[in-house]
Amino acid sequence: MAKxxxxxxxxxxxxxxxxxxxxxxxxxxxxxxxxxxxSGIYKHFSGKEEIWNEAIDMMERYYQxxxxxxxxxxxxxxxxxxxxxxxxxxxxxxxxxxxxxxxRRILTQEQFRSEKIRELANRHFVYDLAGLFAGVxxxxxxxxxxxxxxxxxxxxxxxxxxxxxxxxxxRSPEKEKEAxxxxxxxxxxxxxxYGVKENRP
Numbered sequence: 001m002a003k004x005x006x007x008x009x010x011x012x013x014x015x016x017x018x019x020x021x022x023x024x025x026x027x028x029x030x031x032x033x034x035x036x037x038x039s040g041i042y043k044h045f046s047g048k049e050e051i052w053n054e055a056i057d058m059m060e061r062y063y064q065x066x067x068x069x070x071x072x073x074x075x076x077x078x079x080x081x082x083x084x085x086x087x088x089x090x091x092x093x094x095x096x097x098x099x100x101x102x103x104r105r106i107l108t109q110e111q112f113r114s115e116k117i118r119e120l121a122n123r124h125f126v127y128d129l130a131g132l133f134a135g136v137x138x139x140x141x142x143x144x145x146x147x148x149x150x151x152x153x154x155x156x157x158x159x160x161x162x163x164x165x166x167x168x169x170x171r172s173p174e175k176e177k178e179a180x181x182x183x184x185x186x187x188x189x190x191x192x193x194y195g196v197k198e199n200r201p
Contacts, residue, residue, distance in 0.1 A: 162183055
């Protein structure tokens with residue numbers, strides 16, 4: 001039971017940190033959200049900083065597990081059509097997975113307060129995704145599916161505009177349909193520019 005309560009505190013705290021930031025969150029808010037009095041928090045944590053650190057570690061484990069699962073199960077696209085489908089599937093996941101959304105919100109708010117969060121933000125927003133697609137594009141270049149060029153630069157060019165639009169949806173959820181359509185058009189333009197015509201569907 002104690003473990004369940006501790007987990008509930010961590011999960012509730014992530015939502016509050018994402019909404020109010022670290023500085024705007026207090027222990028009473030967290031306690032109220034799980035039906036505890038403030039003193040009940042101290043049965044599980046020494047204070048807000050410990051909750052913060054454990055919540056961030058939990059958030060990161062979830063993110064990495066999902067990134068690893070998606071990257072290891074992901075087959076290298078054999079055509080630009082498969083690249084399109086893979087991309088849109090990943091975008092659909094990241095736009096609608098609640099924990100991934102909370103992760104982005106927390107990283108965005110806290111990246112200038114904490115060196116740890118800044119490093120996580122760099123990985124999430126730039127390095128992990130660009131590295132994943134650099135591997136995909138390298139393999140597709142070997143297949144002759146897309147034109148040869150620098151795979152890392154191409155991956156940055158591919159992922160950066162999409163990341164910008166995803167974060168637009170985080171700020172303004174009402175713009176999701178418009179942003180998703182813009183991403184779709186961008187992917188089509190990218191494929192038209194870099195896809196090898198003989199391999200297009």
